[in-house]
Amino acid sequence: MRRSLRAAVRVSHSSPFKPWNTNHLQYRPLWVASPSGMSGTKRPGDGLGPKAGVKGWKRKRTAQETKSQPRPAGSHEEVLLRDVELLLGQSHELSCGHPQSDTTAPEQFSQIELSIAMLGSTGDGLAISQDGTRVYVVPFTVPGDKVVAKVVKNFPSYSMTDLVEVTEPSKDRNDDLIFCKYFGRCSGCQFQMLSEDYQLQHKQKVIAKAMQNFSNLDPSLFPSVGGVMPSPLLRGYRTKLTPHFDGPRRGGFKEGAPVPDIGFQLKGRSFVLDIEDCPIGTDAVRDGFKSQRNYVKENLNTFKRGATLLLRESTERTFSSGASDGPETTQSYTDVKTCITDSKALVTEWVGRAKFASPAGSFFQNNNSILEKFTGFVQEQLVIPGLAERDSSESYLIDAYCGSGLFSICCGHGFKGILGVDISSQSIESAKANAKENGIHNARFITGNAEAIFADVDFPPESTSVVIDPPRKGCDELFLSQLLKLGPKRLVYISCNVHTMARDIGWLVQQDLGKDYSIDKIGGFDFFPQTHHVEGYAVLSKNS
Numbered sequence: 071m072r073r074s075l076r077a078a079v080r081v082s083h084s085s086p087f088k089p090w091n092t093n094h095l096q097y098r099p100l101w102v103a104s105p106s107g108m109s110g111t112k113r114p115g116d117g118l119g120p121k122a123g124v125k126g127w128k129r130k131r132t133a134q135e136t137k138s139q140p141r142p143a144g145s146h147e148e149v150l151l152r153d154v155e156l157l158l159g160q161s162h163e164l165s166c167g168h169p170q171s172d173t174t175a176p177e178q179f180s181q182i183e184l185s186i187a188m189l190g191s192t193g194d195g196l197a198i199s200q201d202g203t204r205v206y207v208v209p210f211t212v213p214g215d216k217v218v219a220k221v222v223k224n225f226p227s228y229s230m231t232d233l234v235e236v237t238e239p240s241k242d243r244n245d246d247l248i249f250c251k252y253f254g255r256c257s258g259c260q261f262q263m264l265s266e267d268y269q270l271q272h273k274q275k276v277i278a279k280a281m282q283n284f285s286n287l288d289p290s291l292f293p294s295v296g297g298v299m300p301s302p303l304l305r306g307y308r309t310k311l312t313p314h315f316d317g318p319r320r321g322g323f324k325e326g327a328p329v330p331d332i333g334f335q336l337k338g339r340s341f342v343l344d345i346e347d348c349p350i351g352t353d354a355v356r357d358g359f360k361s362q363r364n365y366v367k368e369n370l371n372t373f374k375r376g377a378t379l380l381l382r383e384s385t386e387r388t389f390s391s392g393a394s395d396g397p398e399t400t401q402s403y404t405d406v407k408t409c410i411t412d413s414k415a416l417v418t419e420w421v422g423r424a425k426f427a428s429p430a431g432s433f434f435q436n437n438n439s440i441l442e443k444f445t446g447f448v449q450e451q452l453v454i455p456g457l458a459e460r461d462s463s464e465s466y467l468i469d470a471y472c473g474s475g476l477f478s479i480c481c482g483h484g485f486k487g488i489l490g491v492d493i494s495s496q497s498i499e500s501a502k503a504n505a506k507e508n509g510i511h512n513a514r515f516i517t518g519n520a521e522a523i524f525a526d527v528d529f530p531p532e533s534t535s536v537v538i539d540p541p542r543k544g545c546d547e548l549f550l551s552q553l554l555k556l557g558p559k560r561l562v563y564i565s566c567n568v569h570t571m572a573r574d575i576g577w578l579v580q581q582d583l584g585k586d587y588s589i590d591k592i593g594g595f596d597f598f599p600q601t602h603h604v605e606g607y608a609v610l611s612k613n614s
């Protein structure tokens with residue numbers, strides 16, 4: 071079964087693992103085009119020669135160095151560099167601590183044989199050169215794979231490559247699991263050849279590595295990372311997709327112009343890969359994708375430039391007569407799912423018994439199948455230990471970065487007061503309407519930067535819990551320092567970027583060397599099966 075990949079790759083040029091002839095394509099990875107978190111004119115890997123990498127990895131930073139460290143942005147390139155350092159450091163240790171001589175970078179477009187040593191936190195396989203001084207980043211590979219890769223771009227300590235061929239598959243690779251014909255070219259879903267268990271265990275390690283690399287905390291100050299909770303659906307789960315297409319530089323599409331590629335980014339390039347169907351989308355979203363592609367083709371000359379298409383599922387639920395099941399009344403219902411493409415149109419989503427309406431273009435979690443379990447878990451974590459028995463109805467909830475009110479509504483029952491904040495006035499309008507619709511009458515929502523909440527809150531900190539769910543870049547220090555000043559009893563941090571989560575909770579604990587807050591739990595939920603992304607959580611309690 072595994073051989074089918076090797077055979078296919080060898081005999082067929084249309085194999086997903088030989089997707090393009092790279093020689094004529096300019097290699098322009100996104101992290102070079104948009105160097106968020108990189109300062110000045112430094113490029114990824116600068117200053118990370120083998121010796122720098124090894125020394126930096128081994129030696130503990132002094133307090134002075136720690137203070138002057140720039141705040142990590144948790145960006146793709148930073149995360150990759152930490153993995154590169156780790157591998158170079160390990161290889162240095164294996165060589166009994168003797169410094170290695172520097173290698174010259176391999177020739178661009180040369181093909182080399184590699185053994186994959188590690189699956190990086192960015193989702194690509196990593197191999198190390200025989201002399202241990204250079205790391206090769208090879209997409210779509212698993213530790214244990216032996217591969218041929220083509221070098222497409224060199225950096226001081228690592229090289230980006232394209233996978234040419236898997237010559238000997240790892241025992242952990244199962245190509246029979248691959249379900250999408252764009253695997254090997256599309257930049258999403260690069261874990262399709264891995265079992266669910268492998269994916270979950272890898273994501274657990276990613277969270278642990280994030281804590282090790284980005285929290286700046288001594289490991290004694292945080293618990294070991296718990297398992298990642300699986301998603302009920304492994305494909306067909308995404309309720310929102312945003313394929314796009316590029317347009318002409320100026321003048322719009324002319325009559326009879328060729329239809330551009332419509333889809334997602336080609337792996338390792340800044341080009342769009344034409345995609346007709348995306349099997350991680352829900353059925354409604356997949357149908358919508360097909361009709362939107364047709365719409366673009368038929369109306370191309372109405373587009374002035376490239377565009378991003380919005381495909382978002384909406385669920386219309388009709389209840390039939392309630393059936394009595396002892397003291398419980400169960401209600402049966404029928405769902406009709408449609409795909410909404412107008413960003414201003416309202417979509418409806420259900421999470422358990424809670425109904426949410428929000429404009430299609432506003433934020434909502436993308437994997438509905440996991441949300442009931444997830445919000446149930448968050449609700450349990452928000453309970454203040456000890457207070458539950460005394461009087462939980464005297465407790466309060468702050469919902470920072472509340473969006474359209476997911477946590478206030480799903481986890482807010484039983485709190486005496488709730489205060490939510492979000493920067494999007496559109497989301498705040500939705501949160502207010504959703505709270506009313508779902509019978510949450512003690513919640514207030516304000517529009518503003520997250521720290522605006524501190525001017526408004528009058529909840530007693532010893533009976534206040536805070537759920538913090540920021541965007542990928544995490545919280546800024548102004549918010550965190552004011553949070554620390556308020557000192558609420560319980561914090562539940564949720565994040566789709568476990569690196570900024572580690573940075574932020576590390577910052578909170580570090581300010582007081584763990585005297586104020588301790589980290590009770592860290593773990594994750596598999597919101598994004600088949601991809602390298604993971605939703606992380608951390609639960610903190612204020613020490614009494």
Ligand SMILES: C[S@@+](CC[C@H](N)C(=O)[O-])C[C@H]1O[C@@H](n2cnc3c(N)ncnc32)[C@H](O)[C@@H]1O
Nearest residue numbers: 433471472473476492493494519520539540541
């Ligand atoms: C990951 S979403 C979480 C939303 C909500 N908790 C949910 O689960 O549906 C992050 C939210 O942060 C909001 N946001 C981004 N920057 C913000 C800021 N500086 N202050 C407050 N809210 C912000 C966004 O509008 C978005 O709704």
